[in-house]
Amino acid sequence: MNNADxxxxxxxxxxxxxxxxxxxxxxxxxxxxxVQRGEFVAVMGPSGCGKSTLLxxxxxxxxxxSGVIEVNGQDLRSSVNLDRFRRNEIGLVFQLHNxxxxxxxxxxxxxxxxxxxxxxxxxxxxxxxxxxxMDLEKREHVAPPKLSGGERQRLAVARALANDPPILLADEPxxxxxxxxxxxxxxxxxxxxxxxxxxxxxxxxxxxxxxxADRVVHMRDGRIVSEQAA
Amino acid sequence: MSFAALILxxxxxxxxxxxxxxxxxxxxxxxxxxxxxxxxxxxRTAISVLRTGTADFTVAQKGVSDVxxxxxxxxxxxxxxxxxxxxxxxxxxVAAIGLDSDHPFFLELGMPPQDLMPFGVQIVDxxxxxxxATNEIMLGYRAARDFHKSVGDTFxxxxxTFNIVGIFSTGQVFGDxxxxxxxxxxxxxxxxxxxxxxxxxxxxxxxxxxxxxxxxEHDMPELATVRTAxxxxxxxxxxxLISAANVGVSLLALVIGAIGVMNxxxxxxxxxxxxxxxxxxxxxxRRRVLALVLAESLVVGLTGAVIGxxxxxxxxxxxxxxxxxxxxxxxxYTVDIFARALGIAVGMAFIGALYPAVxxxxxxxxxxxxxx
Numbered sequence: 215m216n217n218a219d220x221x222x223x224x225x226x227x228x229x230x231x232x233x234x235x236x237x238x239x240x241x242x243x244x245x246x247x248x249v250q251r252g253e254f255v256a257v258m259g260p261s262g263c264g265k266s267t268l269l270x271x272x273x274x275x276x277x278x279x280s281g282v283i284e285v286n287g288q289d290l291r292s293s294v295n296l297d298r299f300r301r302n303e304i305g306l307v308f309q310l311h312n313x314x315x316x317x318x319x320x321x322x323x324x325x326x327x328x329x330x331x332x333x334x335x336x337x338x339x340x341x342x343x344x345x346x347x348m349d350l351e352k353r354e355h356v357a358p359p360k361l362s363g364g365e366r367q368r369l370a371v372a373r374a375l376a377n378d379p380p381i382l383l384a385d386e387p388x389x390x391x392x393x394x395x396x397x398x399x400x401x402x403x404x405x406x407x408x409x410x411x412x413x414x415x416x417x418x419x420x421x422x423x424x425x426x427a428d429r430v431v432h433m434r435d436g437r438i439v440s441e442q443a444a
Numbered sequence: 445m446s447f448a449a450l451i452l453x454x455x456x457x458x459x460x461x462x463x464x465x466x467x468x469x470x471x472x473x474x475x476x477x478x479x480x481x482x483x484x485x486x487x488r489t490a491i492s493v494l495r496t497g498t499a500d501f502t503v504a505q506k507g508v509s510d511v512x513x514x515x516x517x518x519x520x521x522x523x524x525x526x527x528x529x530x531x532x533x534x535x536x537x538v539a540a541i542g543l544d545s546d547h548p549f550f551l552e553l554g555m556p557p558q559d560l561m562p563f564g565v566q567i568v569d570x571x572x573x574x575x576x577a578t579n580e581i582m583l584g585y586r587a588a589r590d591f592h593k594s595v596g597d598t599f600x601x602x603x604x605t606f607n608i609v610g611i612f613s614t615g616q617v618f619g620d621x622x623x624x625x626x627x628x629x630x631x632x633x634x635x636x637x638x639x640x641x642x643x644x645x646x647x648x649x650x651x652x653x654x655x656x657x658x659x660x661e662h663d664m665p666e667l668a669t670v671r672t673a674x675x676x677x678x679x680x681x682x683x684x685l686i687s688a689a690n691v692g693v694s695l696l697a698l699v700i701g702a703i704g705v706m707n708x709x710x711x712x713x714x715x716x717x718x719x720x721x722x723x724x725x726x727x728x729x730r731r732r733v734l735a736l737v738l739a740e741s742l743v744v745g746l747t748g749a750v751i752g753x754x755x756x757x758x759x760x761x762x763x764x765x766x767x768x769x770x771x772x773x774x775x776x777y778t779v780d781i782f783a784r785a786l787g788i789a790v791g792m793a794f795i796g797a798l799y800p801a802v803x804x805x806x807x808x809x810x811x812x813x814x815x816x
Contacts, residue, residue, distance in 0.1 A: 275725060275810040300809075301727020312722045312813065316457035317450075324445040326726040334446050373726065 222287030224381055224413035225249040225272055230281030232267055232436075241267040242278070243436035251380070254407060254414040256424035259433035265417045268433070269385050272415065273306055274299050285381065301330060305374030305412075309386035311366045313358040319345060319369050320354040326376040344372040348402065364395030371402060375410070382406070384416040388423050400426045447732075451739045461708055466748035468704035469792055472697030473752025473785045474759060479690045480781035481760050487683055488776050489618065491672075499534070499563075499644035500653055503660060506668040511641070512540055518638045520664055527659060529651035532562040535640035537630050541602060547590075551622035552601070554630025554640075560612075563644060565624070570595035570610035578629050581606035584620035585613050599623070604633070645669075698788050698795075701748075705796025709741055713800040720804050721812025730805040737801035738794065745793025749786055756785070 225248065232242040241264045249255045257265040270276045271283055274296045283290045285303055290296070300306075313322050323341035332340070345351050348368040358366055367387060374382055388396045400423065406412055416427065424430045432440045445453075455462050490511060503524060504514040521535035537554035555563065557572040573580035581599055583591070588611050593599055597608050606625070614620055631637050645660075647653050657669040713720070720733055760775045 270810050273725070275813070276808070297724075297727050297729040299727075300725060306725055308813070312718065312725075314719055314722065317445075317453065321445045321450070321453070325450065325723065328447065328728065329732060330727075338445070377727070 222284065223248040224251045224253070224286060225415060226282075226284040227268070227272070228282040228284075230268070230271060230278045230283060232264070232271060232276070233279045240436050242271070242281075244281070245433075245436070245438055247431060247438060249413055249415055251413055252407070252411050253429065254403070254427045255416070256427035256430045257415065257417045257433060258419065258421070258424050258430055261419075263433040264436040265433050266385050269383050269415065269417050273304055273383050297329075301326075302377050303379055303381060305371075305377070305379040305382045307367070307370050307374045307382065307384040307387045309389040311358070311370040311390075313366060313369060313373070315357060315359050318355050318357055319350055319361065319365075319372075322358065322369060323373050323376050326373045330377050340376065341372075344375055345369075348372045362395075363391050364398055367391055367395065367399055368402065371399075371406070375406065375412075378410070379412070381413045381415070384414065386417055386419065388418065388420055396420070396423065447736075447739075451736065451743060454736070455740050455743050458712065461712070462744050462747075465705060465708040465744050466751060469701050469745050469748025469789055470752035470755060472701040472792065473749050473789055474755040475697050476694050476785045476788055477753055477756025477781060478759050478763070479686075479693050480784060481756070481775055481777060482763070482773070483683075483686050483690045484778060484781060485773055485776040486686065489774065490683060500647045501645050501657060501669050501671040503533075503643040503645060503667050503669050504641065506666055512538055514641045515636070516640050516643055516667065518640060520667065521640060521643050523664065524643055524645065524660055527656065529648050529656045529659075530645060531648045531651075532559075532646045534559040534563045534644045534646075535627070536563070536642050536644060537627060537634065537636060537639065538641040539630060539634050543601070550587075550601075551618070552630055552633075553619070553622050553624045554627040554634075555624065556627050560624075562646065564614060565619075566613045566615075567610045568613050570608070573609050573624070573626055575626055576628065577609075577626055578632075579604075579606050580609045580625065582610040582612050582624045583608055584622050584624075585611050586617065586620040587623060590621070694784065694788060698791050701745075701788070701792035702795040705741055705745065705792050706799060707796075708744075709737065709797045709800035710803075712740075713737060713804045716804075717807060717812050717815035720807050721809050721815065724807065724809035725813060733807075734801045734805040737804050738797050741793040741797030741801070742790065745789045745796075746786075748792075749789030752789070753782060753785055 227245050227247045230242050230245045231240070233240050245264070245268055257268065259265050271278050272285065274290055285299070288294055290299070314325070317325065320338070320341050323344055324337050327337040327340065330337075342351065342354065345354050348371060350365060350368055350372065353361060353365060358369065361369065388399055391399060403414060403426070407414060416423070418424055429441060429443055431438055503516065504511060505516060508514050516535065518535060521533055524530060525533040534555060539552045539554070541550055541552065542548045543550045557575050560567070560572055567582070568585055570582070573582055583593055583599065588594060591599070593608055595608055595611060599606050599608050601623070612624060627640070631639060647656055653671070657671070660669055661667065723733060757777070764773055764775050
C-alpha cells in the first residue's frame, strides 16, 4: 500500500475518538493531527492523556471508535490489509522493546521479515546490515536478555526498520534507558532520518527527547492542547 | 531464519514441557503399536492354521471364543463333501498342548492318512501313519528339526510315546511346526469322538466359491466359512474382541493424547500471548500464527510418535519372549500399523493444538501486547 503520492501527509488523523469500557473511558476525544513526510513529531503529555492510544491506532493495532486515520493517503477504515500495512508501512518501537528472549538478536530482526517476499538469504543479509547500522554486528548471536538496555533498544529499532518502512512509530522508546543511552538513541534517530528519510512519530515524557523533534504536540485528557516547533 | 527453524527453536526453547508432552504422545503411540502388532500377529497366526494345506476355504463352528474350541460333527463333514461343487472336504481335529517351557503351544493335527495328499501334505521322509495306528505320528519338518528328531525315533506327548514314521511339509510355517496322527487317535486322546475342529474345502475347478460357501452356511447355519483373515472374527470371537479393543484403545489414545497436547499448547499460548502480539504487530498474518502453533504441536507429536514406535517395538520384542506366547505370537510388523500410529500422532497434535492455535491467531495485537 506504499502510496507514493507526496501530496498527502505521511499521517493524518481527523477527529479521532476512542472510548474504552463501553464509553466510560474516553481515551481520545476528537484528535486531529497531520505529520508531514520526513517530519519528526514528538507527542507529550501526562500519563493517561491518550498519546499511546493515538500511536496504537495509527499503527493499526486497534481501531478508533470514530474518526479517520490516513497513512500515506490511505484510509485505514478501507479494505486495507492491516497485516501487510503493519509489515511494510510502519516500524514500531516499544518502551519495553518486546523482543523475543529465546531468539538471537539476528533472529529477532529476521522474524519481522517473514512474508515480505524475500528469500532467507536476502532476509539474513538485510538483518545483518541493520545490526551493523545499529552497531550490533558483534552481538548478532546474543539473545536479548544478555544485551544492555541500550543494545536492546537499538535492536528494537533494527527490527522496526527491517522492512524499510517509511514511518517509524515509537512509544516511550527511551523510558528504560540511562542518559548516555538516550543520547545514543537520539543520534541514531537523526541518522536514520537523514539516511532513510523516515517519518517519525514518537511518544515521550522526556522533554529532552522531545526537544530533538521538529515539532512537539502536547496532549491532555484525550485532546491535543498545543503544538509548537521544537 | 526459516519458518521451520523458528518452529524448532520455539519447541527447543521449552525443552521440559516439549519432552513431557512428547512422552505423553509416545505412551499412546506405544499402546497403539503394541496392540496393533499383537492383533495383527495373532490374526496371522490364526489364519495360518486355517490356511494349512491347499484349501480354498475353511469351515468351522460359528462364534466360538477360540477357533480351537470349534466343534464340527463328522456327519457334517460328510454332508459338505456331498455338495456337488466340492472336490474334497478334509476334516481335521486340532489340539494345542504345552510340551515344555520352550514349546508352550504345540499343535497336534488329527486326520485320516488318505486325506493327507488332498490336504496338501507332502511326506518328505518316511511314510504316512496307518489309519488305525495308536502309536504312530508324523512331525512337521520344522518340528523335527527343533526337536532333533528323525524317522525311527520316538516322540513323547503328555506321557504317551509315539513312533515317528514320517516327516511332512505343508508349505505353512505353522503346520510344519506341528505333529500329525490318525484322526481317531487324536479324537480319543482329546475325548472328542466323531468330531473335528476345522474342515478344509477344496472346490471343483471352475466352481463358484462364494455360492458354495453360501450353500454350506445355508444348509448348516451353526457353521461359518472363512476365506480371508478379515473374516476370521466370524469363528473366533476372542480375536474379534482383541481387534475391537485395538480400535477402542487407539481412539482412547487419540483422545487422551490430544487432551495432553491441548493442555500443553493452551499453557504455551497463554504464556506467549505477548509474543504473538509482537508477531502480529510486526505484520504476521493470523494464518502464519495459526501455522506456527500447529507446526510446533506437530513437531512435538511426531517426536512422540518416533519415541512411541521405538518403545512399542521394544515392548513387542519383550512380549515375544513371554513363555505363554512363545510359538503363538511371532511379531509381524506391517506398514499399516506404523502408518496408523503416525496418523494418530498427527491427529493428537492437530486436534490438541487446533483450539490454542485458533485462539493465538485471533488475539488482538494490542491486547496481546498488553498481556502481563
